[in-house]
Amino acid sequence: MNADLRSGSIGFVGAGALGSTLARAMQHAGHHLTSVASRTTTSAERLASSIDGCEAVTVQDVADRCGVVFLTVPDSAILDVASATQWRSGQVVIHCSGASPLSILDSANRGGALIGAFHPLQTFGGSDGSPNIMRDIAYAVEAESPLREELETLANDLGGWPIALAAEDRILYHASAIAACGLLATLVKLSADLWSDFGQGSDAGLRSLLPLVRSTLDGIERRGFPEVLTGPMVRGDVATMQSHINALAARAPAFQPIYSHLALASLPIARDKGGLSAKEEQQLRELLTNSLQTTGNEK
Numbered sequence: 001m002n003a004d005l006r007s008g009s010i011g012f013v014g015a016g017a018l019g020s021t022l023a024r025a026m027q028h029a030g031h032h033l034t035s036v037a038s039r040t041t042t043s044a045e046r047l048a049s050s051i052d053g054c055e056a057v058t059v060q061d062v063a064d065r066c067g068v069v070f071l072t073v074p075d076s077a078i079l080d081v082a083s084a085t086q087w088r089s090g091q092v093v094i095h096c097s098g099a100s101p102l103s104i105l106d107s108a109n110r111g112g113a114l115i116g117a118f119h120p121l122q123t124f125g126g127s128d129g130s131p132n133i134m135r136d137i138a139y140a141v142e143a144e145s146p147l148r149e150e151l152e153t154l155a156n157d158l159g160g161w162p163i164a165l166a167a168e169d170r171i172l173y174h175a176s177a178i179a180a181c182g183l184l185a186t187l188v189k190l191s192a193d194l195w196s197d198f199g200q201g202s203d204a205g206l207r208s209l210l211p212l213v214r215s216t217l218d219g220i221e222r223r224g225f226p227e228v229l230t231g232p233m234v235r236g237d238v239a240t241m242q243s244h245i246n247a248l249a250a251r252a253p254a255f256q257p258i259y260s261h262l263a264l265a266s267l268p269i270a271r272d273k274g275g276l277s278a279k280e281e282q283q284l285r286e287l288l289t290n291s292l293q294t295t296g297n298e299k
C-alpha cells in the first residue's frame, strides 16, 4: 500500500470552491498535481490551467492516473462518485467533507483503496480563493494509520495543524464549525436588519456594525473569554436588558427569542468575568427565561 502523499501523483475530482483552493495550495506546498475532473469540463480546465503539468480529464482517468485522489465534490455527490469509479489496490481516496462519515467511501475501500477524510476548518466562497487561506487553520483528519500520519503531515505542509477526529465526534465538530461560521454570519445579518426598523437600512447597519464585529473577534483572540464579553449582561444592568426585550418583542419579535437565548448563554461568562452579583444574575435569568416563555405562549 502506498500512502505517501509526497511522492505520488495527486488528482482532484471536483473543481469548485474548496477543490480549486486546496489543489493550488498543495501545489504551492510542493505536491505533484497531475489530473483534475469535474462535472463540467469548464471548471476542470479552469483549475488545470492554473497548475503546471496538470490536465483536465474524466473522473475515471483521475482514478486511473493518480495514486492519491481527493473527492472535492458536494457532500451529496461523494457516495455516487466513489461508487461509480473503479479503484485499485494501494490507491488513496480522500473526501473533504466536515459532516460526512468516512464510510461514505466504503466502495473505494472495497476496491482496495485506503480511505481518509481531510477537512480544512475554513470557509471557501469561490473557485478563485488564494492558497493563503489554507494557512494557520486546523485540519480535521480521520483515517487509519499510516494514512492518518500522511494527512497530518499534509496539514503541516499547508501551514496549518492537524486535529485527530474520531468518527463519533464528527457531527459535533461540524456543528461547532457551522455555529462559529454560518450562524455567526446570520446573527450579524439579523443585527444589521434591525436598522431597517429605525429607518437606516440594513446596508448602513452592516457597514456600521462590522467594525464592532471585527473588534470583538480581535478581542476574542487577544484577550479571550471571559474578558472579551461586554454589555449590560456583564454590568448586571437589568433595566437595560428589560428595555431591549420590550423593544425587540414589539418591533422585531422573531429576533427576540434568539436575543434572549444568547443572553442567557452569556450569563455564566459574565459571572466568570466578575462584576455581576448573584442577585443581578438571578434577576437577569428570570427576565430572560420569562421572555422566552411569553414568546412560546404567543405561538
Ligand SMILES: NC(=O)c1ccc[n+]([C@@H]2O[C@H](COP(=O)([O-])OP(=O)(O)OC[C@H]3O[C@@H](n4cnc5c(N)ncnc54)[C@H](OP(=O)(O)O)[C@@H]3O)[C@@H](O)[C@H]2O)c1
Pocket (backbone or CB within 6 Å): 013, 014, 015, 016, 017, 018, 019, 037, 038, 039, 040, 041, 043, 044, 059, 071, 072, 073, 074, 075, 077, 081, 096, 097, 098, 099, 119, 120, 121, 122, 123, 124, 125
Ligand atoms: N466551501 C466550503 O467552505 C467548504 C469548507 C470545508 C469543506 N468543504 C467540503 O468541500 C467539498 C466541496 O465543497 P465546495 O464548497 O467546494 O463545493 P462546490 O463549490 O459546489 O464545488 C463542487 C465541485 O464539484 C463538482 N461536481 C459536482 N458534482 C460532481 C460529480 N458528480 N462529478 C464530478 N464533479 C462534480 C462541481 O462541478 P462543476 O463546477 O463542474 O459544476 C464543482 O466544481 C464538500 O465535501 C464540502 O463539504 C467545503
